[in-house]
Amino acid sequence: EIVLTQSPGTLSLSPGDRATLSCRASQRISSSYLAWYQQKPGQAPRLLIFDASSRATGIPDRFSGSGSGTDFTLTISRLEPEDFAVYYCQHFATSPWTFGQGTKVEIK
Amino acid sequence: EVQLVESGGGLVQPGGSLRLSCAASGFTFSTYSMNWVRQAPGKGLEWLSYITRSSATITYSDSAKGRFTISRDNDKNSLYLQLNSLRDDDTAVYYCARGPMPGRFVFDPWGQGTLVTVSS
Numbered sequence: 001e002i003v004l005t006q007s008p009g010t011l012s013l014s015p016g017d018r019a020t021l022s023c024r025a026s027q028r029i030s031s032s033y034l035a036w037y038q039q040k041p042g043q044a045p046r047l048l049i050f051d052a053s054s055r056a057t058g059i060p061d062r063f064s065g066s067g068s069g070t071d072f073t074l075t076i077s078r079l080e081p082e083d084f085a086v087y088y089c090q091h092f093a094t095s096p097w098t099f100g101q102g103t104k105v106e107i108k
Numbered sequence: 109e110v111q112l113v114e115s116g117g118g119l120v121q122p123g124g125s126l127r128l129s130c131a132a133s134g135f136t137f138s139t140y141s142m143n144w145v146r147q148a149p150g151k152g153l154e155w156l157s158y159i160t161r162s163s164a165t166i167t168y169s170d171s172a173k174g175r176f177t178i179s180r181d182n183d184k185n186s187l188y189l190q191l192n193s194l195r196d197d198d199t200a201v202y203y204c205a206r207g208p209m210p211g212r213f214v215f216d217p218w219g220q221g222t223l224v225t226v227s228s
Contacts, residue, residue: 035213044218045215046218047214096169096170102152
């Protein structure tokens with residue numbers, strides 16, 4: 001089973017700050033198999049990024065994804081009030097399709 | 109509008125059973141693979157099961173294997189998850205999610221979820 005480890009667990013930032021979230025895989029995975037989701041309290045997850053770096057439809061360009069191999073990053077260039085949420089990475093390399101444990105981006 | 113709506117959750121005693129449903133609309137359900145994912149209170153996301161368009165391929169996580177059964181009815185645009193031998197740690201919000209498809213490895217969209225509470 002591929003384990004995805006996200007860091008940090010919590011990121012305390014202010015609106016306008018840059019957020020950098022990490023997702024590290026326990027073994028190499030193709031970039032095609034790495035996605036990021038955003039989840040707000042009481043809501044279902046929403047797709048942000050697929051193929052490690054492609055934004056989903058309707059996702060603002062302040063969200064960007066990068067990385068390859070075992071290290072992937074989600075960057076939010078300038079945090080807006082609506083971006084404070086929990087973010088999850090997920091892989092599709094092999095079954096089970098696991099998620100990282102999540103990074104909470106909270107208002108400082 | 110593409111939409112997934114789960115139902116069937118509720119309070120059930122340990123050892124009991126429940127059948128969850130996911131009604132799909134706004135897209136051709138029979139052409140997409142589907143999944144169930146759960147989230148325990150205050151915890152992260154856990155993928156449970158996957159079923160292909162024609163139900164030819166079904167996979168389960170270790171935690172779902174042997175107790176949960178995924179199925180679908182393409183004529184009714186519906187996905188199901190039969191939960192048996194429920195335990196306290198099965199308490200969670202259960203989501204259905206569409207995907208993945210060739211060239212697009214994602215779960216998108218997700219339903220709003222249905223809460224299953226296992227308690228005596």
